[in-house]
Every structure is written in C-alpha cells, then in structure tokens.
Amino acid sequence: MIGSARAVAGPNIALIKYWGNRGDPALRLAANGSISITLDSLCTEVQITFDESLQADRLRVNGQVADGPSLARTRSFLEQVRRLASLQCHASVESRTNFPIGAGIASSAAAFAALAMASSHAAGLRLELPELSRLARLGSGSACRSIFGGYVEWIAGAAHETSQAEALFPPNHWELVDLIALIDEVHKPVGSTEGHALAPTSPLQPARLADTPRRLEACRHAIRQRDFAALAEVVELDSNMMHAVMLSSTPSLIYWQPATLSVMDLVAHLRRDGAAVCYTIDAGPSVHCLCEPGHAETVSSALAALDGVRRVLRASPGVGARPIDDAD
Ligand code: PMV
Numbered sequence: 001m002i003g004s005a006r007a008v009a010g011p012n013i014a015l016i017k018y019w020g021n022r023g024d025p026a027l028r029l030a031a032n033g034s035i036s037i038t039l040d041s042l043c044t045e046v047q048i049t050f051d052e053s054l055q056a057d058r059l060r061v062n063g064q065v066a067d068g069p070s071l072a073r074t075r076s077f078l079e080q081v082r083r084l085a086s087l088q089c090h091a092s093v094e095s096r097t098n099f100p101i102g103a104g105i106a107s108s109a110a111a112f113a114a115l116a117m118a119s120s121h122a123a124g125l126r127l128e129l130p131e132l133s134r135l136a137r138l139g140s141g142s143a144c145r146s147i148f149g150g151y152v153e154w155i156a157g158a159a160h161e162t163s164q165a166e167a168l169f170p171p172n173h174w175e176l177v178d179l180i181a182l183i184d185e186v187h188k189p190v191g192s193t194e195g196h197a198l199a200p201t202s203p204l205q206p207a208r209l210a211d212t213p214r215r216l217e218a219c220r221h222a223i224r225q226r227d228f229a230a231l232a233e234v235v236e237l238d239s240n241m242m243h244a245v246m247l248s249s250t251p252s253l254i255y256w257q258p259a260t261l262s263v264m265d266l267v268a269h270l271r272r273d274g275a276a277v278c279y280t281i282d283a284g285p286s287v288h289c290l291c292e293p294g295h296a297e298t299v300s301s302a303l304a305a306l307d308g309v310r311r312v313l314r315a316s317p318g319v320g321a322r323p324i325d326d327a328d
Contacts, residue, residue: 002089004049005121009113009146009321011044011099011106012036013178013280013288015235016212016219017242018141018154020199026076028141029163030156031199032212035219036145038152039178040171040318042099044110046118054090061095077112077139078119084135085123093119099313105180106146106282108192112139113146113321121323132321133164141196149319151223153216171317174226177296180313181303183259183285190253192283198249208241228292232271232278235290239280246283257285259308266302275299 013036020031057075059066066074078091093115101107116136120127127135129147137144137154144164145152150171157163190198199205215238222230246253260281267279267289277291277299291299296314303312 002050002052002087003122003124004047005118006045006047006324007114007117007121007321008043008045008324009110009117009143010039010315010318011042011110012038012142012145012152013106013290014142014145014282015223015231015280016215016238017282019196019242019245020205020209021141021196022158025193025197026138027160027163028137028196029158029160030141030154031205032209033156033216034142034145034154035168035216035223036142036152036154037176037178037317038146038149038171038320039315041315042105042110042313044095044097044107044114045324046096046111046114047094048091048115048118048122050087050089050091050122052089054092057090058092059095060093061101062097073139074115077115080135080138081119081123081125084120085125087123091119091122100182105284105286105313106140106142108140109142109146112136112143115139116143116147117321117323129320130164130166133166134160136321137163140192147321150317152320153220167320168220169223171319173317174223175293175316177291177293178315179289179291179296179300179303180315181259181263181287181289181306182310182313183257183263183287183308184310189255189284195246195253195283198251198253199245201250202245202248204241204248205245208245211241228276228278231290232276235278235280243281253283255281255284257308259306260285260287262306262308263287263289263303266306270295270299270302
C-alpha cells in the first residue's frame with residue numbers, strides 16, 4: 001500500500017450552464033463560462049488506496065462493484081493523477097452517495113471533486129485549490145466548481161492551465177433553498193459527456209454562446225445584490241436556452257418528461273402568486289426549484305402534491321470539497 005485518503009464533496013446546481021466543449025473533448029474545456037451553487041446536505045464520499053499489489057484499478061459505488069463506462073472514466077481520470085505524481089500503481093476506489101445518481105443532480109460533479117481531492121492526497125500531491133479544480137474538470141467539467149463552496153464561477157479559459165473555477169461569494173452570502181423535484185425517468189437519458197459533443201450541431205448554440213457574457217454578468221449582479229427577481233429571470237432564460245440547444249441538436253436531445261413541464265408551469269403560477277421561486281433543469285427530467293427560505297414550505301408542499309414528482313429533496317449553499325481525516 002502506498003497511500004490512502006478520503007474526501008467528500010457536494011453536487012452543484014448551475015445557474016448559468018456549461019453546455020458544449022471547445023477543442024479536445026477529453027480536456028473538457030467549456031465553450032462558455034458558468035456559475036453555480038455548491039449544495040449542502042447532498043454529498044459523495046470517496047476513499048482511495050493506491051496499492052502496488054493491485055493488477056488494475058477497482059471501483060465500488062454504494063457498495064456495488066462498478067465496471068463498464070463508470071470504471072473506464074475513473075481509470076482515465078486516475079491516469080492523470082498518476083502522471084502528475086509519477087506513480088505507477090493501481091488504486092481501489094470506494095464511492096458513497098447519499099442522493100440518487102443520474103437523476104438530474106450533478107452526481108458526477110460531486111464524485112470527481114471528491115475523487116480529485118482524495119486521489120491527489122493519496123498520491124502525495126499537495127495541490128492548491130485552482131489546480132485541484134483543473135484536475136477535477138478532467139473527470140467531469142462541472143466538478144471543477146464543486147471544489148469551491150457557495151456561489152462559484154468557472155472561468156472557461158482557452159487551455160487546461162486557464163480553465164478552472166473560483167469562489168464568487170461564500171455560502172452564507174445568500175441562503176437560497178434548492179428544492180429538487182425528482183421525476184421518474186421513463187427512458188435512459190443520454191449522459192452529459194455525449195450531450196456536450198452534440199451542442200455544436202445545434203444552429204442555436206452560436207447565439208447562446210454569443211449572449212453568455214451578458215447572462216453571466218446579469219447573474220453575478222443578481223447574486224451580489226441578492227435580487228431574486230433578476231436572478232429568476234436570468235436563471236430560467238439560461239436553462240431554457242440550453243434546452244433549446246439540446247432540442248435542436250442532431251440527434252435531438254429531449255431530457256424533459258411531461259412532469260418536468262408540470263413543474264415549470266407550477267413554478268410560474270407560484271411566482272405569479274408572490275412566491276420568490278424559479279426553476280432550472282440540468283441534463284435530466286428533474287427540476288431544481290430555487291427559492292427564498294421564507295417560501296420553501298409552500299413551494300415544497302406544492303411540488304410534492306404534483307403528479308409525476310417522486311419526492312422533493314432540499315439543499316442550500318454549502319461548503320466545497322474537503323478531506324476527511326481518519327479521526328472524523
Ligand atoms: O459536468 P458535466 O459533463 O456532467 O456537464 C454538466 C452539464 C449541466 O449539468 C447540464 C450544466 C452544468 O453547468 O452543470
């Protein structure tokens with residue numbers, strides 16, 4: 001055994017979305033900058049051990065041996081860590097998540113942020129947060145944001161060395177609530193890695209990219225001022241623009257289910273009735289409903305009563321990825 005470490009990270013919800021890469025897809029260099037909130041209460045814990053007696057990397061997710069694409073993705077990520085640390089030996093990785101995987105909650109963001117931290121520590125690397133953010137990005141683009149807590153911006157950059165996240169505001173700057181309406185998945189969705197590759201096929205993607213600096217600034221400004229109405233406007237527009245690109249790609253990507261639209265409609269009604277709430281949707285049918293804490297109970301009960309909503313998870317801005325000491 002050479003080195004062992006543990007780390008934990010939360011998923012994040014993008015307010016301004018990353019969709020599409022530039023250049024080599026393996027580098028996950030975002031076509032546009034993005035802003036997100038790192039979430040508390042949901043988390044992924046990763047334990048890794050580099051062990052000279054292993055013949056190959058191993059992965060267990062929630063106690064189950066993983067093979068196929070998730071093992072292949074973990075192995076190619078670990079190759080980068082081995083290269084950085086000049087290490088030869090394989091590793092055994094154990095990942096545990098307290099929320100559903102692949103249900104529109106950035107599970108890969110939490111997993112790769114935690115894996116970046118744990119694997120770099122176990123390999124003896126002492127990386128500063130920006131460097132850790134770049135490493136996490138190689139596993140899953142959005143993972144670079146989960147290294148930091150609170151409100152986070154991913155500066156797209158044009159090369160590996162410049163494409164990394166940074167903290168905008170701490171978690172307690174604005175204690176918004178994310179109510180995640182989990183919706184049943186009827187068909188197997190296309191994962192975001194494949195989805196990013198389709199973005200350039202949409203004739204709407206150039207218009208979306210051209211307008212991104214304006215949306216980023218509107219979003220930063222709304223967060224800085226804690227202006228919910230301004231935030232709602234830009235967050236819903238950004239989500240709709242990303243889904244317009246997905247819908248108009250070849251082949252077309254449709255992540256929404258009928259219940260997704262029911263939630264969008266409900267959010268519009270609740271807002272008309274005075275609730276500070278807005279929606280945003282990632283690459284899945286579930287809907288993140290962001291609201292001010294004073295409206296969370298009303299919004300949560302309305303969501304739970306809707307047909308097609310399996311359950312409602314609740315999270316708030318939380319801290320970034322962190323190591324777990326054996327004493328913890
Ligand atoms: O990091 P990935 O490859 O899982 O892509 C994330 C894509 C979205 O969740 C749809 C948007 C985002 O910025 O998180």
